[in-house]
Amino acid sequence: MIQLSTREVEKIAAHVFSVPDADKLALRARLENLRKKGCPQGLATGRGKVAKFDFEQLADVSIALALIDAGLSPDYAVSAVEDTDGVVRECFGFLAHHDVSPDELRLAVDGGEWPGGKTVTAWCCMHRLLSTPRDLGVRVATWIASECTGDQQPAEVPFSAVRIDVGALFVRLVKAIAHVADVDAVELAKGLLAHAEDYVVRP
16 A cells, blocks of 8 residues: 655654654664664565555564664564564554544544554564574564553563553554655555555454
8 A cells, every 4th residue: 555665764764763853773674684684574675666665564673673772682583573473463454443433533643652552562472591582483472462441451461561652553554655655644544544454354
């Protein structure tokens, strides 16, 4: 649906993570390092090709940055994103099935939080005690999706899990994309949510 250049992704990441101008070169180096490590997957690069990111790839990069910000090494962050097994996309699907009006979306984008106080969370449960990012074929993370209010944590989630508020991530990415690409944030959000409805099937 959207195609973003490398420089646009840099601007969006700087916006989402409130990176000051003095640190934007360091952010660029971090993003280049993530790409060299294979994050996001499926990015068309190579001689004569201009890298273009879709929304899901932008989300993967953002989650990797969030995990690094939470204290994981870049290698662990990349491996953790590779181990999501579609859980983050499922979380976007849960958001798409919330009954949110355009006015609520507008307020959410402006405020940086999913409306109604009920968000969707992706919990990243790391297995660093038992594995390293270089262990081929060994999972370094398990992801659990939950719809919860506030800071509630499902019983099956380890206390050491890293919490990714996917509702907040979604609206902040939308706000940043709208700012960088000069598009209407609510229309962008509606289009992305309509696309995400296929990520999860409700009984």
